[in-house]
Each structure stands twice: as structure tokens, then as C-alpha cells.
Amino acid sequence: MPNEIAHVDALEILDSRGNPTVEVEVALRNGSVGVARVPSGASTGKNEAVELRDGDPTRFGGLGVRKAVENVRTILSERVLGEDATKQAAIDALLIEADGTPGKSKLGANAILGVSMAVARAAANSVGLPLYAYLGGATARRLPIPMMNVINGGKHAGNRLAFQEFMIVPHGAPSFSEALRYGVETFRALKRELERRGLPTAVGDEGGFAPDLESDEEACELIVEAIERAGFTPGKDVAIALDPAASSFFSDGAYDLASGERLDREALLDLYARWVKTYPIVSIEDGFDEADWDGYVAQTAAIGDRIQIVGDDNYVTNPKFIAEGIRRKATNAVLIKLNQIGTVTETVAAIELARTAGWRSVVSHRSGETEDSFIADFAVAFGTGQIKTGSLSRSERIAKYNRLLWIERQLGTQALFSSPFIAGDQAD
Template sequence: MSKISEVQGRVILDSRGKPTVEVKIRTDDGLEAIDSVPSGTSTSSREAALVEPSLAVANINQIIAAKLIGQEVTAQREIDQMMIALDGTANKAKLGANAILGVSLAVARAAAMASKMPLFWYLNKFFRQISASETEPKIPTPMMVMICGGQHGGNRLCIQEFLLIGKIEQGRKVWQTIKKILKKRRIDYKLGLEGAFSPDLQYDEDALDIILEAIQASGLRLNQDVRLGLDIAGNNCRMTAADICRLFEKYQLYSLEDPFAETAWSQFSQLKLELEKSGRDFLLIGDDLFATHKNLLQKGIDDQVANGIIIKANQVGTLTETMEVVALAKKAKFQGVVSHRSGETQDTFIADLAVAVAADFLKAGAPIPRERLLKYRRLKEIESEL
């Protein structure tokens, strides 16, 4: 089998023009794999710790590399555990989750090449081992951000993301229609961090009204062809349960992500009970609440605070730990949303990961900017292979 012969990190720029980490893995039989690490703007305090990208690269090249050279590239679990032990902290603060994850993902990509398998099939095989299940790969439904506010928008809107849930082509059509509406009404706008519109609107409901108008003008039907969701980002946007329920009913919303702050466990559980009274399908998602950590997800399962979870590998720091969280979520019948970050790269790993673990949704931003569109295109490529 292929053995790791070289591990090399370097600093690159993400979609925001900020430094991040890229890792190259070479094997003794001439294979080469490259992966990079995203980072978020709105983050949970429970996420694994990042270090400055230049320090992360130094840690990769001077500390991690020496331990990995000569290791079987397919020994993913052992390599991840080795890096966790090498770091020696509870939240990867010594080496940095950005250093560890970059290596972890690049190792997986190299291992897929060594196994002569598409990445999603290799990851699926690994996930079956982690979850002790017979999970088959599945194409997730895209969650595409159309309008942004909060820390992502730089405007007066409180809610961070207004999401369209449907096919990629539907998302592109609605996005283009929103653009026409904003121009026709002479509403000033810029593009936010993830390619969504950041319009000069005063109220969150104004944004929802524009999206509903765009859906109708695009010849689509709400809750038949497409669905609507919100990422409230409750750490930064404070709303009452009554206001959230009112929006849920008025706009026939399907998904609500982080409606409250990451410590508001009881508010989550109370809202879940209120949403259940509606008799409609809904998705109440924890992102900052769970931070892709098993212990936090287990608490959420025990306390019945949600029925969905955002999966972000860089919140926990290794591929193995990410898959362990997905396995626990599936066991609890939670729906999974594999997600990007606001600071992205042109890496498409999350598309393969979402298919491999049979995630219900892939959230990768607006289907327009190159670094977002590449991930949705990768879904299309995998769909043709399946």
C-alpha cells in the first residue's frame, strides 16, 4: 500500500482574501493530494481552536510531518488519533485545528487515490466502518443562501441567512430574479461573504417578501418545488420565540438554524415543542449549539432540543471525529446538513463528504461565486457517477 513520503503545508488566501491553510500529501508511489481549510466569520465558542495560518503551516511542516512520514496513507483513524495525541489539548489549541484538519483531509484524498476510488466512495467506505452501518451514498439537497444579513451582510438585517432549499438550477434562477427585483426597485445592494445579496433593507420580513416574489416570478411553488429556511445565528441576532413562530407561520418556513444563542438549551427545546404543534414538517438545526462535537450533540439528543445538525469538519478538527458526530446524529434520526464556511476555498471536499455520509442537505452558499459553485458542480459530477 501507499505510504506517506511528504507532508507540506502552505498559506493561501480564502474567498475573503484572508490567509488560510493548504496541505499537500505525497506518497512513495508518486501520488499527490491537496486540500485546504475554510474558516468562519460567525463562530461558536465551542469550536476547536485555530492558530494563525503561518503558525499552523509551521506546525505541519516541522512537527506533524515527521510523525506521518512512513505511515500507511489509508490509516485514517490512526493518523487522526496520532495528531490529536501530538497536540495534547482538549481543543487542538497547540497545533491548531486548521493544521490538523488540513492534514486529515489531504490524507483522505490521497488514500482515495491510492485505493483507486472516487473520493466519495472512499469516504463512504470509511463512514461505514465508523458508524457500523450499511449507509449508501446519497445526493443531498442544496441549501442556497439568497439574501444575507447579520455578520455576513453588513446591512440592517438581523437574520444572517435567508435560504432557498431546492435544486441548483432553481437556486440560480431565483438568485437572478432577486437581482432583477432589487434593480427594478432601485434598492442598493452588495454581495455578501457567500455570494448572497446584502440589500439595503430595514426589516427581515422585507427580505423574505422579496424572496417569495422571486420564487413566484421564477414559476416555482413554495413547499412544492422549493422550501425556505433561515439561519438566524442567535449568538448575534436576538429574537423572541414568539417572533420566530410568527415568521415560521407567515412565510411557511421549513428550516430554522440557531434561532437562539449557543447556551439557550431550554429555549431550543421549548421552540421545538411549539413547532411540533403546527403539524407541519420542520427542521430545527443546531450549528453553534453543537459545534460538531459529540458531547454537545448527545446533550441535544437527551434534551430533545433539535432534529437537525450542521456538520462542519473544522469545528472539530479531524475527519474521524466529524464522521463520529454524523454517525451519532443518524442514530438519533437527526437530519444532517454538511456546511461550508464564510471564508471558503476552491476545495470541493465537503461535496464528497455530504454524499458519502448520505447527508440530507449541502449548504455551500449562493450558487454563483466560483468557490461555492464548484461544490455544487461536484455534486452534479457525483450524481452522474452514481
């Protein structure tokens, strides 16, 4: 059997924060090889699949992944050797069965995902197809609108900003390559504006600037200024997306902002509504604590007909929680992160469930990334139309954008690129 898995190996490598993570290599009988590197998040939902860390304080402060690596080399390797790499769902089922826990805590979601992704890559190489075409089939040709994190706060930066991500969305561009240019030119204009105001231009975990601003709203004002200085029209050419990651600044029933304000749910809801009227915001992700379902429901009811409301920490790419969100009408979109659930097959199931509800999906990186560009192909494969993969600096972020440029080149005139946002309104 030419696609038979012949060898599985793993290595402890470093992610973009210098923390250990897992790299997996899968080799097939016919000589095809697939390599995958697993990312890691800082702002995590409590129901995410479990990253297995060694806990040895004498190595990497307990963050080593030797146990996960060994699990790949032994238990997981034994389960998949001899299997047909093109049978992704069957292999992922074997990996899940080998762990046997709901959150993949026994063997580690980092170990399991590494194998799952590497198998997909090996199979794509074996049949001579780009990963996006192998996973998505002949109709996979939609390039995603990039959501580019240009100002970092929260757990991604050492400043006072409560909101974690302030992003630009160059949705008015005619192609992905032009969208990338819009983003780069706006990012550079933002840097010049920060320098003009005497603010630092050091970057955070995801490559965005991390100035110590007086308030979260000031970040929106700066971005609008940068869009205009770059020669673009705010809203029409380049819009704003927010990821407050509100769980990180929620305590004792209230939300603490950079300005010193302490807001209850209703006051925060009003703040978002006011900002949407004031700034060209097209998407808000994790606007409330992950357990604050009433906040999400109220926000979607109030402004979900005008902007995209994205759930992340409350869904953790898990069909079980996405189904609950659909039942409650809690959001109208879901963030998709492979390492939140732990296998390629389960991630695809999450996208398919969201699609049946008429929801959008946004494929996303993690703050602790690697140079692996798997999610670029993944976004095109399943036509999600949106991707979050960081700012316009740091090579682990740029690797995904550069991969999308190659995919656009390969697709040529068959490439599709269209905005889900029209003049700030929600549109299919």
C-alpha cells in the first residue's frame, strides 16, 4: 500500500515565545513525508483540549514537552503505523481512541494534533497535491480576508490595555495580495503615527505594536488615523476588528478597562454599541467572559445584524459548545483553532456545524506560533473567507501570509477573494 504510514517521529522545538512545543514527522512507505509544528496559546478557554507539559521545574520552567514527544514516538506511532494516510478521519479516530479522555489530557492534544496535521501533509505530498487542494478538493479556491493584529494588549503585551487585539481588516482590496499591501502600508503608517506621538513601537507576541495608551478606545482612534494617513478610506478599504478577550479582564462580575473604568455587562454592551457607531468596526470576538452567555446573546441581538460577533473561548472549536451557542443564538461566527480541539477531523466538523447554522468561521493562529503555514492552506481548503494570523512583522506570522501569496499565484484566475463585510454591514 503506497500511502501506508511507515515511520513517525517527534522532536521538542521552540515556538515564537521561546517555549517548547512539538514537531512531528510522518513518513509513508512511498517516501512521502509530512512535517507539522504545533502552536500554543496564552489566552485559553477553560474547555480547550489539554496541552501536555512536563511540569519539570528544572527544564523550561516546567513547560517542556518531552512527555508529549515520547507519546508520539511510542503510543501514537504504534496506533497509526501501517494505516493509509489518506484516511484522515479513520486515523484521527485512532488517535482519539488511544488517548481516551474528553480533553486529550492523557497523551496531550499537542502530541495528537502534531500527528494529525503531519499525516494530512504526508498524504497531500503522496498524491501530489497542495495541502489546500488535498483537504478541500477541486473547488477550494477562496482566499481569506486577513485580520491583522496591529495593536496588542492584554495577555499579549506588557502594557495597560485590557483589550487583547486591535486588528485591521483590508476587506476593500480586490485581491489577497492587494489586501496584504493595504495592511502593510497601514501598519507602517501606524508606526509613524506612534513615533510622531512619542510612543514606543516595540511589538507584542503577535507582532502588533504594544504602546502603553491611556485607554482602549485610544487604540481605535490611532488605527483610524493610520488608515487615513496610509491613503485609505476607513470602513470602505480598511476596517477594524476587535478581540477584547474579555475573560482576561473579567472579575467579580465586572470588566476592568485600561481607562480604569469597571463596567457591568450592560455598560460594556453599551460601550461596544457606541464604538460600532463611532469607528469602522466590522467584527468583535470574545466581547464577554466565556461563561457570560447572556452577554453574547444580548450583543448578538443588539448589533449582530450590523457586525460579526465571534465566539472563541466559549466554543474552543468544539462542536458540543458551538451547538450550544447555535441553540442560544449567542453569536453569528466562530473562531477556529486546530489546537483547541486536537485533530484535523474534529476541526473540520466544527466548521461544518457552524456553516449549517449560517455562521461564519475565522481560521486562527495562536500567540505562541511556529513557522508552520498549515492554517493558510486550511483556510483556503474550507473556504472560510477569513483568517487571523497576526501582524505584519515576525516571521512566524509572515510565513502564513507568504504561503497565501503562493496559493493565490497557483490558483491564478480561479482564485476568489471577496469581502463578507459591506460598508460595515453584515453580508454573505
